[in-house]
Amino acid sequence: MTFFETGFDYITLKQVAMIVIGIALLYLAIYRKMEPLLLGPIGFSAILANLSFPGIAGPAELMKFIYDHLISTEIVPLFIFLGIGAMTDFTPLIANPKTFLLGAAAQIGIYCAMFSAIIFGFDLTSAAAIGIIGGADGPTTIYTATKLAPEILAPVAVAAYSYMALVPIIQPPVIKALTTKKQRMIRMENLREVKPAEKIIFPIAVTIIVGMLVPSALPLIGMLMFGNLLKVSGAMDRLSKSAQNEIINAATIALGLGVGYMMTADRFLNLETIKILMLGIVAFVTATAGGVLFGQIFYKLSGGKINPMIGAAGVSAVPMSARVVQQMAKRDDPENFLLMHAMSPNVAGVIGSAVAAGVFIGLLG
Amino acid sequence: MNAISIFIAGISIVFLTLGILAAVTYLMGRILAAAGKRGKDGEKVAAMVAKLHAEGRI
Numbered sequence: 001m002t003f004f005e006t007g008f009d010y011i012t013l014k015q016v017a018m019i020v021i022g023i024a025l026l027y028l029a030i031y032r033k034m035e036p037l038l039l040g041p042i043g044f045s046a047i048l049a050n051l052s053f054p055g056i057a058g059p060a061e062l063m064k065f066i067y068d069h070l071i072s073t074e075i076v077p078l079f080i081f082l083g084i085g086a087m088t089d090f091t092p093l094i095a096n097p098k099t100f101l102l103g104a105a106a107q108i109g110i111y112c113a114m115f116s117a118i119i120f121g122f123d124l125t126s127a128a129a130i131g132i133i134g135g136a137d138g139p140t141t142i143y144t145a146t147k148l149a150p151e152i153l154a155p156v157a158v159a160a161y162s163y164m165a166l167v168p169i170i171q172p173p174v175i176k177a178l179t180t181k182k183q184r185m186i187r188m189e190n191l192r193e194v195k196p197a198e199k200i201i202f203p204i205a206v207t208i209i210v211g212m213l214v215p216s217a218l219p220l221i222g223m224l225m226f227g228n229l230l231k232v233s234g235a236m237d238r239l240s241k242s243a244q245n246e247i248i249n250a251a252t253i254a255l256g257l258g259v260g261y262m263m264t265a266d267r268f269l270n271l272e273t274i275k276i277l278m279l280g281i282v283a284f285v286t287a288t289a290g291g292v293l294f295g296q297i298f299y300k301l302s303g304g305k306i307n308p309m310i311g312a313a314g315v316s317a318v319p320m321s322a323r324v325v326q327q328m329a330k331r332d333d334p335e336n337f338l339l340m341h342a343m344s345p346n347v348a349g350v351i352g353s354a355v356a357a358g359v360f361i362g363l364l365g
Numbered sequence: 366m367n368a369i370s371i372f373i374a375g376i377s378i379v380f381l382t383l384g385i386l387a388a389v390t391y392l393m394g395r396i397l398a399a400a401g402k403r404g405k406d407g408e409k410v411a412a413m414v415a416k417l418h419a420e421g422r423i
Contacts, residue, residue: 097390104383111372118368127368195397205389213382348383355382359375363366 010053014265022046022263025158034165038138041256042158046263063261071153071258072146076251077139078223083248084139084350085203085227086240088318092344094198095191098298099310099341103348105294106314107356109134109287116282120275125149128360130276133160134283135353136167136317140220142255144357147365154262155273159280167284167320168327174288175312175328183299185333186307188341199232210355216365217358221351287315291345313342316349 025043029036045063052060070076093099114131122130129149132141133156141160145153163170175184203225210221230240262268295311309329313322322342329336417423 094390094394097387097394100383100387100390101380104380107379108376111376114372115368124366124368124371128371192394194394195401197397198393201393201397202390205393206386209386209389210382213385214378351386352379352383356375356379359378360371363371363374 007051007053011051012265014269015050017269018050018263018265019047021268022050022260028162028165032165035138035161037252038161038256039158039165041253042161042260042263045257045260046268047260048257049261049264052264060261063257066254067258067261070254071142072150074143074146074219076255076258077143077146078219079247079251080139080255081220081223081354082227083243083251084318085224085229086231086243087248088224088228088231088347088350089343090202090228090347091194091199092191092340093347094194094202096341096344099314099344100348100351102291102294102298102311102314102345103316103350103352104314105311106287106291106316106345106349107135107352108290109136109283109285109315110353110356112286112290113279113283117275117279120279122272122275125364126152128364129156130279131283132156132353132357132360133163133276133280134287134315135349135356136160136164136284136287136315136321137350137353138164139255140350140353140357142259143220144360147361150262151267152272152276154259154268155276157259158263159277162277163280163284164317164320167315167317168324170281170284171288171312171315171321171324172328174285175292175309175325178289178292178296179308181332183308184328185336186299186304187333187336188305188307188310188338191340191344196232196234200229203229203232206351210351210358214355214358214362216362217355220354220357224350224354284315288312288321291315291349307338307341310338310342310345314345314349314352316346316353318346318350319343321349322346 022043025039028034029040110131113134114127117127117130126149129145132144142157145156207225211218227243230236291311291314295308298306299308309325313325315321325342326339329338
C-alpha cells in the first residue's frame, strides 16, 4: 500500500507531452510576445490540466468549475467582447462606412476553412467551428466553438490565438501577391471628422439592426456595442474603465483557465488537432485574400483612390492586421499613412465575424 | 442543411447585414451633417435678428 501517492505514480507519456506543449505556449507568450494575455494563461492551465490525476486532489475541479460555469455558459467570451467594445474606436468606420463591405469580404476565409474542414473529414458543425478561426477573433471563435463543437474548443482556440499572433508573418506575402507596388503606394484622403452624436447613435443603431436581422449574433454584437457605448457616451466613464481593465482582465484569466482545462492529453493529442492547426492557416490566408480582392474592386470603382491593401485589414485581428497594412505602405512610401484607413475595415471585420458566427449558430446550433 | 447552402446563406447574410449597416451609418452622417448646418444657419439668423433688434430696426 502506498503511504503517500505522488504524480509519478500516475503520469503518462502523453501528459508529459502536453506539459511540454504548455511550456512551449508559455515560451511563445513570454519571450516571443505572441498574444501573451491569452496564450500565457492557456499554456499555464494546460500544465495544470495535465497534472490532475484521478483519485488525487488536483486543480481539475477548479478548472472544470470555470469551464462549466463561465465558458460553456458563454459568459466569459461575452464579457471579453464588452471590454473589446469599450476599447474599440469605431470613428474611422463611421467616417468611411463603405469599408463595412471590406469587413464582410474578409469573412470569406471562414467559409473556405469550413469547406476545407469538410474535405479533411470533419462534420458540418465542427467544420463551422473550425471555419470561424478565419474570423480572426478569439472570443467569437471560442463562443462559436463552445456552442457548436465543444470537444474541439481547445485546438480551435489555440489555432485562433496562435495565428492571430502570426498575422504579421501570414498577411504580407498574400497582400504582396495580390497587389502591385504602384497600388500599395496609393495615398488616401484624410477621413472626415465624426460628430460625438454619430459615435453615440452608432452602437445603438448597430445593435438594433443586427438584433433584427441576425438575432443569434446579438449576444456578441450587443455586448460589443454596449461596451462601445460606455466609452463614447462620456457619461459612464467608471463603467467604461472597468470594462476596459478589471472586467476584461478577469474574464481573460478565466478564459485561459477554461480553455486550458480542455487541453488534456486525451482531448488534444490527436490527428484532429494537427488538422485544425493546418486549417487555421487556410482560414487566415483566404480571409486576407478575400479582403484584398474586394479591395481591388474598391480600387477600380474609386478610380484608383482606394488602396486595395486596406482590404486585408478586414481580417478582424485588431489592430495587428491594420498595422501590417501600415507597415507595408510605409515600406514602399515612408510618408504614406494608411493606419486609420485600415482601422476602418479592421473594426468592420469584428462586426462581420460576429455576424458570421451568429449565422452559424442560428443555422447549426 | 448542407455546406453549400450554409455558405450561400452565410455570405449573403453577412454582406446584407454589413451593407445595411454601411447605408445606415452613411445616412446618419448625412442627416447629422445637414442638421448641424441648419443649426449653424439658425444661429446666423438669430445673430442677425438680435443685431437688428439692438439697433431698433425691428
